[in-house]
Amino acid sequence: MNDSPKLIQTADLLLEISSLLMVSGANTNRANLSIDRFASVLNVKASSLISHKTLIMTLIDEETNLSCTRVQNIPPYIINFSIISAISKASWNAISENWTLEQISNDIERIKKLNRYPRIVVLIAVSLAGAGFCNIFKGDYLNMFVAFMSTFIGLYVFQQTHKLKYNLYIRIFLGSFLASVSASIGILYHIGEHPQTALATSILFLVPGVPLINSFTDLMDNNILNGMVRFTTGLMIVLSMSIGLFLAMYLFQLN
């Protein structure tokens, strides 16, 4: 029975890794692949049920045939591709250098502490993306300036409400409402040639691109349940965005 605490430790580590991957925006297939890679290094066989909010995993030690089943809840989703990239690299290094349990868990601790971009960089980059969208949909440079400012205000509110721990859909509603109110002021004063374009593109920073793309890749991999969950999340986000926009348009009588 000496192996049992070690098996529990291994199960907790593998659950931690797959929960990190799911939170950071990987699809279900990637989470499964990473579990298999790490499990093969640690000489265990892993079978897991991955859902949107909970992970269940059974580990079987290949030498002693002892087994261990653990369940873990997944925290709220925050997309972070640096973590996906770092875990992918760690899994390949672990295979080629035959890492021990301690080495893997030290590396995962290091990965969890990776820095994000500074907040002001994110704000400016996403606002530039909003201006870019405005150009794609045939806005001129004054429209792009309005789109830049509206995206900036919307994203600022979106981040600020995250600190206050509001519900995600309320945050998206508030972000899209305030962004479209600021873009509507551009329509009131006729800034630029197509002020309507600035209004339509000011809320596109909230577009649920990652949930929708992951939903279709999950469906293609036959992870139908997770795919449907992600698709519904995407639809809910689109709905809250459009309620915010609709309310702003209603207030400014822009129909």
Added chain:
Amino acid sequence: MLDIILKLLEVSFWSGVAALGFGILFNIPRSAVFTAFALGFCAGLIKFSLMHFHVHVVLGSFLAAFFVGLICIPMAHKIHQPPVVFSIPPVIPMIPGYYAYETVLSVMNFIFMEGDASKRIVLIDAIFTNGFTMVFVLISLTVGVALPMLLLKKNTVKKIEL
């Protein structure tokens, strides 16, 4: 001719910027930032050139996404990152957010605002056209990005010899 090319390059540049902005929002590693911009630029160039020659937006998006999925394989080897990291940001600017917004707007106008029967029919037309364009563009984007890997019958880039 020259001003059409310049206009295309300008639009592609801004799709590159949009890809970069979303990349930073998703916190991609620093070494993938330039790749995300370059792929966004190329995808935009392909999509808007095709649309300039009156190719439908669904097919244009599919070919652009297929290009991204294909070029990702050698790129992943070159900059040592898994392909998701720089294949999703360039696709985001092509996400049919505009169609989604038009669809929901028409639905809400249909329910809350419009009483006139002939205008309601125009709204139904808008709901179906925009809604199905949105779904088909979404499918073509995701299938386009995933197709190169599916055709090579591999689930990891690492095993593909170049």
